[in-house]
Amino acid sequence: MEQPVMQIKKVKKTINNKPIIKGIDFSINSGEVFGFLGPNGAGKTTTIRMMVGLMKLTDGDIVIKGHSIQKEYKQAIKHVGAIVENPEMYPFMSGWKNLLHYSRMIPGITKERIKEVARLVGLENRLKDKVGKYSLGMRQRLGIAQALLHNPSVLILDEPTNGLDPSGIREIRSYIRRLAEEEGVAVIVSSHILSEMEMMCDRIGIIKNGEVISIQSVNDALQESDQKEVRLEVTPLMKAKEMVEEFIGREAVVEQDTLLFQIKREDIPFLIKELVHNQMDVFSVNVNRTTLEEKFLDLIGEGAIE
Numbered sequence: 001m002e003q004p005v006m007q008i009k010k011v012k013k014t015i016n017n018k019p020i021i022k023g024i025d026f027s028i029n030s031g032e033v034f035g036f037l038g039p040n041g042a043g044k045t046t047t048i049r050m051m052v053g054l055m056k057l058t059d060g061d062i063v064i065k066g067h068s069i070q071k072e073y074k075q076a077i078k079h080v081g082a083i084v085e086n087p088e089m090y091p092f093m094s095g096w097k098n099l100l101h102y103s104r105m106i107p108g109i110t111k112e113r114i115k116e117v118a119r120l121v122g123l124e125n126r127l128k129d130k131v132g133k134y135s136l137g138m139r140q141r142l143g144i145a146q147a148l149l150h151n152p153s154v155l156i157l158d159e160p161t162n163g164l165d166p167s168g169i170r171e172i173r174s175y176i177r178r179l180a181e182e183e184g185v186a187v188i189v190s191s192h193i194l195s196e197m198e199m200m201c202d203r204i205g206i207i208k209n210g211e212v213i214s215i216q217s218v219n220d221a222l223q224e225s226d227q228k229e230v231r232l233e234v235t236p237l238m239k240a241k242e243m244v245e246e247f248i249g250r251e252a253v254v255e256q257d258t259l260l261f262q263i264k265r266e267d268i269p270f271l272i273k274e275l276v277h278n279q280m281d282v283f284s285v286n287v288n289r290t291t292l293e294e295k296f297l298d299l300i301g302e303g304a305i306e
């Protein structure tokens with residue numbers, strides 16, 4: 001299987017003796033949009049600041065394209081593009097000039113590349129306009145173009161739809177999906193709005209009080225009421241994955257050393273029997289709640305659903 005683009009390994013952050021991030025652990029794959037969902041103060045921005053190298057880790061590691069952010073900072077961070085704080089744009093300069101100005105700070109960026117990133121975010125026909133005339137959504141897209149200039153494998157966007165109107169949100173969403181699907185970029189987005197995340201992401205990790213308490217794939221199957229989400233600790237993992245996929249007829253996701261998939265509750269014992277019968281060692285079976293909304297409501301409270 002392909003190596004994850006980014007591995008977050010038992011990451012902790014303590015600020016003024018207060019644990020803010022308490023050992024989070026998950027991986028991001030190429031070409032997926034991963035949503036980082038949680039209420040205000042959950043630790044999304046802190047985690048993202050560590051992922052983009054703006055903040056040191058207290059413990060653990062982040063491995064990007066095989067490079068440890070702790071030991072090989074430069075090698076690791078060169079694969080990351082991000083908008084964390086508002087990107088600095090000059091309103092009196094055109095979109096083109098803004099990108100050109102920024103590209104001078106990165107070695108080897110050609111004018112062709114600038115045109116390409118503008119096309120990726122649908123601004124190719126507006127490059128001559130002054131950024132002051134851009135809508136907020138266009139400015140956000142210009143920020144994404146800027147973050148893409150050095151051809152990163154992971155793009156990290158903190159609350160990319162914040163402050164946008166519905167059409168701006170739709171646009172950003174479709175460009176983010178396109179980047180993942182067509183360019184194979186892994187995109188990590190954070191938000192506190194579940195409905196928005198469900199429309200944009202392939203997987204959603206829910207963070208609360210500095211801990212990732214659930215990671216789920218977003219797909220139609222999840223909405224079927226008789227489906228349960230099962231996490232299976234089993235070896236050999238890849239052989240078990242094949243068998244599980246054949247049994248359930250769709251993909252099972254590998255999360256660290258476990259398999260995550262949806263299955264009808266009454267089918268669970270049959271699957272386990274089949275695995276054991278085929279010499280697989282099953283260490284644990286966890287059945288989680290079904291839909292994301294149910295889970296999110298459970299964790300966060302009614303106010304979180306918009």
Ligand SMILES: Nc1ncnc2c1ncn2[C@@H]1O[C@H](COP(=O)(O)OP(=O)(O)OP(=O)(O)O)[C@@H](O)[C@H]1O
Nearest residue numbers: 015016020038039040041042043044045046047192
């Ligand atoms: N520099 C700091 N000093 C002290 N506490 C901090 C610092 N930075 C973050 N925190 C605390 O860490 C917790 C997580 O904050 P963080 O900004 O990461 O949350 P968030 O999920 O991004 O929320 P929001 O959506 O409000 O930005 C909060 O309780 C916050 O008060």
